[in-house]
Every structure is written in C-alpha cells, then in structure tokens.
Amino acid sequence: MRNPYIDEDLQSLAGQVRRFAGERIAPGFQERDRTRVLDRGLMREMGEMGFIAPELPERFGGQGISRVASGLIQEEIARADLSMGYINLLGSLNSQILSEHGDPEVVEPLLARLVAGEALVAIALTEPRGGSDAANLRLRITRDGGDYVIDGEKTSISAADQADAIIVFGRSGSIESGAHGITALVVPGDAPGLTKSRFDCHGQRAIGRGSLFFDKVRVPGNHRLGEEGKGFVQVMQGFDFSRALIGLQVLAVARVALEETWQYVTQREAFGAPLSAFQGVSHPLAELDTQVVAARLLCLQALWLKDRGLPHSAEAAMCKWWGPKLAHEVVHQCLLMHGHGGYDRGLMEQRLRDVLGYQLGDGTAQIMKTIIARDRAGRRAVPN
Numbered sequence: 013m014r015n016p017y018i019d020e021d022l023q024s025l026a027g028q029v030r031r032f033a034g035e036r037i038a039p040g041f042q043e044r045d046r047t048r049v050l051d052r053g054l055m056r057e058m059g060e061m062g063f064i065a066p067e068l069p070e071r072f073g074g075q076g077i078s079r080v081a082s083g084l085i086q087e088e089i090a091r092a093d094l095s096m097g098y099i100n101l102l103g104s105l106n107s108q109i110l111s112e113h114g115d116p117e118v119v120e121p122l123l124a125r126l127v128a129g130e131a132l133v134a135i136a137l138t139e140p141r142g143g144s145d146a147a148n149l150r151l152r153i154t155r156d157g158g159d160y161v162i163d164g165e166k167t168s169i170s171a172a173d174q175a176d177a178i179i180v181f182g183r184s185g186s187i188e189s190g191a192h193g194i195t196a197l198v199v200p201g202d203a204p205g206l207t208k209s210r211f212d213c214h215g216q217r218a219i220g221r222g223s224l225f226f227d228k229v230r231v232p233g234n235h236r237l238g239e240e241g242k243g244f245v246q247v248m249q250g251f252d253f254s255r256a257l258i259g260l261q262v263l264a265v266a267r268v269a270l271e272e273t274w275q276y277v278t279q280r281e282a283f284g285a286p287l288s289a290f291q292g293v294s295h296p297l298a299e300l301d302t303q304v305v306a307a308r309l310l311c312l313q314a315l316w317l318k319d320r321g322l323p324h325s326a327e328a329a330m331c332k333w334w335g336p337k338l339a340h341e342v343v344h345q346c347l348l349m350h351g352h353g354g355y356d357r358g359l360m361e362q363r364l365r366d367v368l369g370y371q372l373g374d375g376t377a378q379i380m381k382t383i384i385a386r387d388r389a390g391r392r393a394v395p396n
Contacts, residue, residue: 059129090261134175172222196243215365259331
C-alpha cells in the first residue's frame with residue numbers, strides 16, 4: 013500500500029530499525045517485563061545507531077531528520093518492546109524542551125548524553141492531587157539568591173527511579189496565577205534532598221513509574237527552562253509532538269498483533285476449515301485493521317504538519333486519545349482469537365498490559381477531546 017508520507021528513503025530507514033529491533037530488542041521483551049530492569053546497554057546501542065532524538069539539530073548531537081522519520085524509528089522500536097520505545101518518546105519530548113528553552117551551558121552536555129543513550133531524562137508534571145489539571149500544581153519552587161529551592165511531591169512519573177535528570181514543573185507564583193505561575197527546572201537525578209520510589213505497575217514494567225519527593229532540593233538558577241512563571245505555557249507546547257509519537261508507538265504494537273493473528277487464523281482449523289473462513293473471525297479483524305491503517309495515517313499527518321510548522325494540536329490530540337484506545341481494542345481482540353494460548357502469560361498478554369497505560373498517562377482521552385473541541389469551536393465555547 014502506497015503511503016503519501018513515506019518515501020523509499022524512509023522505508024529503507026524503517027527497515028533498518030526493524031532489523032535492529034528484531035535482533036536486539038525483541039528477544040528480551042518478556043525478560044525485561046519479568047525483572048523490571050531497563051537494559052542500559054541496549055539504550056546505548058540505540059544511541060550509537062542514531063535512534064534517540066534523531067530529529068534534533070546536529071549542533072545538539074542529533075541528525076536533523078524529519079519528525080516523520082523520527083516517528084518511523086520510534087514505531088519500529090515500540091513494535092519490539094513498548095517499554096524500550098518509551099526511551100525514544102522521552103528522548104524526543106525532553107530533548108525538544110531542553111534544546112529550545114534551556115541554558116546551553118547546562119543542557120548541551122545533557123543532550124549529548126541523552127542522544128548517545130547514556131542518560132535518561134524524565135518529565136515530572138503530575139502530582140498526588142491530580143494530573144489533568146496541570147496548571148493547578150502545588151509543588152513549590154522558591155527563589156533563593158541565585159538558586160531555586162524545590163519542595164513537594166510528583167507522582168506517576170515514568171522512569172522516576174531511573175532518571176539521570178528530571179524536568180520538573182512547580183509553582184513559583186500564587187495559586188491564583190494558574191498556568192502563568194509555573195516554572196520549569198532541569199534537576200539532576202542524584203540531587204541532594206531528592207528521593208524516589210517505584211510502583212508495581214500493570215504494564216511497561218521495564219521503564220516503570222513512581223513518585224519523586226523533593227525536600228529543599230537546590231538547583232542553580234541557570235537550570236531554569238524558559239522564563240520564570242511561564243514554564244508551563246512555553247514548555248507544554250512540545251507535547252503535541254509527543255502525542256503524535258505515542259499514537260504511532262501503540263499502533264505499532266497493534267499492527268504486529270494483527271499480523272500474528274491473521275497468520276494464526278489462517279493456519280488454525282476448526283470444523284474442517286481455517287478459522288479465517290468464518291466471518292465471525294475474519295470480519296472483526298478486517299474492521300480493526302482498517303481502523304489501524306487510518307489512525308496511523310492521522311499520526312503521520314500530525315508529524316508532517318509539525319515538520320512544516322503548521323498547526324497540529326487537534327490532530328495530535330486525536331492521535332493521543334484514539335491511538336491507545338484502538339490499540340488496546342486490537343490487542344484484546346487478537347488475544348481472544350488465540351484462545352487459551354493468548355490468555356497465558358506471553359507476548360499478546362504483555363502487549364495488552366503495556367498499551368493500557370497510555371490511556372492513563374500523558375493526557376487522558378477526556379483532556380484530548382477538550383483540546384479538539386476548543387480547536388473546532390473556540391475556547392470561549394468550550395471553557396472546561
């Protein structure tokens with residue numbers, strides 16, 4: 013099938029990444045889930061291959077390739093292991109924030125390590141009081157001479173206990189100032205006064221999630237990202253990029269699940285015929301396959317718009333709410349098609365657990381639909 017967003021060069025790039033992922037990442041998929049250990053050696057290999065934040069300009073250590081190309085790399089890694097794909101997602105999101113809003117003296121050495129696969133950067137926005145109302149943050153960031161002092165808690169943070177650095181959002185102004193009183197800082201993962209915990213999550217267990225506790229954590233003033241009090245407004249603009257990437261990643265899991273299931277139903281026989289001969293089997297798969305192709309095109313379109321500097325917030329929000337929901341439905345149906353074999357702990361079962369997390373993190377479906385509605389009807393017509 014001809015894809016308007018993918019030329020021969022991009023197809024060749026995707027094939028290269030798929031071979032690497034199939035040989036190096038896929039074999040340890042279940043073991044990393046069992047041990048909950050992220051393979052740092054593999055992460056460095058991904059960096060050496062140029063697979064982490066490749067869209068960054070060359071002066072920051074990237075390759076300056078398109079966002080569409082970066083998306084194809086990320087979906088091939090996620091196809092092999094969604095947890096390892098989270099390295100790419102965090103790399104692209106956080107490198108964009110650091111490169112656009114950080115002090116070069118602080119962020120350039122960190123970016124070099126990130127692109128090389130030698131550093132993992134987390135982003136800390138969600139707090140115990142909630143995650144969707146991100147402007148209502150309570151973690152305090154206080155100016156003390158030339159430094160900032162951080163007090164409070166962040167929770168449900170991806171890679172919380174493994175991060176080498178963390179982009180932290182906190183309130184530096186009054187609560188009444190809302191999103192305009194939020195400051196963003198980059199904090200070393202081993203900063204004095206910072207403690208970490210890890211949850212026993214349902215899926216994506218290699219990357220993990222947890223809480224961060226800040227007890228008078230002090231960072232220099234040049235660790236600020238963007239202007240003081242405007243970190244939320246400035247930095248959050250980068251999330252449109254990551255939302256489109258999330259859609260591609262989870263749909264990559266759905267695509268491989270469908271490929272395996274089509275193969276299975278053509279080989280497994282019942283009542284003297286392959287399962288695929290029964291419309292109750294083939295038609296649901298055909299419907300889901302159609303939706304996956306359409307959803308993937310939407311994600312690629314969002315990245316294509318990003319590459320051209322065109323508005324894409326609504327499209328990115330569509331990718332984020334539809335992609336994870338559809339991927340979960342697809343993998344669930346594929347699991348059922350495999351019968352008791354799918355219910356056993358294995359590839360399909362782990363995929364189902366992994367994709368579910370994206371319906372919770374990085375913006376709920378309700379928030380994404382609000383973004384779309386505001387784009388279509390205007391903010392005054394959709395205030396909440």
